[in-house]
Amino acid sequence: MRNLYPVRPSARLAARMSAVATSPTMQVAGEAERLRREDVDIVDLSIGEPDFPTPRHVKTAAIEAIERDFTRYTANSGVLELKQAVCARALADYGVEYTPAEVIITAGGKQALYNAAMTLYGPGDEVITHAPGWPTLVEQIRLAGATPVIARTHAEDGFALHAESVIALMGPRTRAVVLNSPCNPTGALVSEADLARIAEEAAARDVWMVVDLCYERLIYDPTPHNLPRVLAERLRDRTVLCGSASKAYAMTGWRCGWMLGPADLVEAAGAVQSHSTSNVSSITQKAAIAALAGSTEPVEFMLHEYRERRDRLFDWLAAEPRLRGLKPAGAFYLFVDVSECLSPDGVRTTTEFAQRLLDEQQVALTPGEAFDAPGFIRISYAAAPHRLKEGARRLLDFVKRL
Numbered sequence: 001m002r003n004l005y006p007v008r009p010s011a012r013l014a015a016r017m018s019a020v021a022t023s024p025t026m027q028v029a030g031e032a033e034r035l036r037r038e039d040v041d042i043v044d045l046s047i048g049e050p051d052f053p054t055p056r057h058v059k060t061a062a063i064e065a066i067e068r069d070f071t072r073y074t075a076n077s078g079v080l081e082l083k084q085a086v087c088a089r090a091l092a093d094y095g096v097e098y099t100p101a102e103v104i105i106t107a108g109g110k111q112a113l114y115n116a117a118m119t120l121y122g123p124g125d126e127v128i129t130h131a132p133g134w135p136t137l138v139e140q141i142r143l144a145g146a147t148p149v150i151a152r153t154h155a156e157d158g159f160a161l162h163a164e165s166v167i168a169l170m171g172p173r174t175r176a177v178v179l180n181s182p183c184n185p186t187g188a189l190v191s192e193a194d195l196a197r198i199a200e201e202a203a204a205r206d207v208w209m210v211v212d213l214c215y216e217r218l219i220y221d222p223t224p225h226n227l228p229r230v231l232a233e234r235l236r237d238r239t240v241l242c243g244s245a246s247k248a249y250a251m252t253g254w255r256c257g258w259m260l261g262p263a264d265l266v267e268a269a270g271a272v273q274s275h276s277t278s279n280v281s282s283i284t285q286k287a288a289i290a291a292l293a294g295s296t297e298p299v300e301f302m303l304h305e306y307r308e309r310r311d312r313l314f315d316w317l318a319a320e321p322r323l324r325g326l327k328p329a330g331a332f333y334l335f336v337d338v339s340e341c342l343s344p345d346g347v348r349t350t351t352e353f354a355q356r357l358l359d360e361q362q363v364a365l366t367p368g369e370a371f372d373a374p375g376f377i378r379i380s381y382a383a384a385p386h387r388l389k390e391g392a393r394r395l396l397d398f399v400k401r402l
């Protein structure tokens with residue numbers, strides 16, 4: 001897998017940095033932000049961030065935390081009440097039992113996954129994940145000194161992850177399998193049946209299963225997706241569940257996530273965290289309790305809105321046969337095959353496609369190279385509907401002129 005944005009090689013930096021890239025999705029968003037500051041009318045469909053405000057009851061809980069001076073260090077692993085709220089959700093949503101000793105509160109889902117990487121993998125280990133996929137998963141494996149091994153999924157069958165393609169990659173050095181469902185950027189779900197097959201093989205080989213469930217509240221149709229239960233029934237003592245408040249509750253800036261796993265792993269993650277970031281902001285933790293334990297109405301409302309946007313965007317782009325997309329089952333991205341728009345004497349790659357679209361039409365989106373999927377573009381529809389419409393119009397205009 002090619003690093004799109006490698007860190008500049010330098011003898012001044014630690015050797016591990018030579019293997020790691022900066023976040024390509026953040027790079028595109030940074031470029032869009034720079035242009036916006038110059039008053040360019042950018043339609044930014046690059047960032048995976050809800051445009052909705054954080055729900056009122058969540059904000060109120062945070063304001064109360066400040067007013068009550070709940071502004072000091074908390075336990076490194078999070079306050080008990082929040083861990084209990086995470087356990088209560090796990091029981092209500094999946095029917096699996098976790099105790100607070102099996103939970104650590106983290107600075108977003110990213111840190112939950114990072115803690116898992118630091119505590120589980122190291123040099124000599126292979127860690128299987130899938131592509132097209134979210135680049136951070138691969139970079140965290142590299143940061144831990146381990147080697148990522150990639151199972152590919154394909155547009156032809158809706159980017160389904162087939163158990164056999166993962167199992168075929170398992171060998172004596174396999175330490176873990178890291179799965180993301182719903183998947184960023186494809187929106188595909190890992191099926192319970194495929195996960196069960198993978199988990200059975202992992203259990204037989206003492207391999208860890210790490211699951212990134214950051215988008216699991218954003219699944220559009222009632223599809224069976226109780227991945228925690230599938231894993232709990234097969235290898236609970238080697239299962240790590242990573243979740244986040246960011247996308248479901250429109251809380252990206254608050255930085256709150258969680259990791260659930262066996263108590264010894266959670267304790268080890270606590271050691272990593274205690275020497276790096278320590279506890280998540282006390283105010284954020286109070287807000288997260290309100291999000292997890294409070295009304296689910298805002299989540300349902302946002303899901304409804306995202307569904308409408310997905311369907312509308314899909315219909316608009318259907319006017320151009322060279323843009324071939326599939327309706328995602330979850331998350332809020334349309335992953336579109338634009339390979340028919342590329343040519344050796346025109347726009348050669350999707351990185352060039354994204355750059356020219358930004359330069360000529362001021363639309364920011366993320367090229368497939370960022371997700372190890374050249375030939376595709378990712379359009380985030382977590383944007384205001386009128387901006388989405390304008391972005392689609394400009395994109396269609398751009399493609400027409402190619």
Ligand SMILES: Cc1ncc(COP(=O)(O)O)c(C=O)c1O
Pocket residue numbers: 048107108109110111134180183184212214243244245246247252256257
């Ligand atoms: C697949 C996936 N997992 C995890 C995250 C982590 O988000 P956060 O750290 O904001 O919880 C993201 C964010 O974009 C994501 O796309």
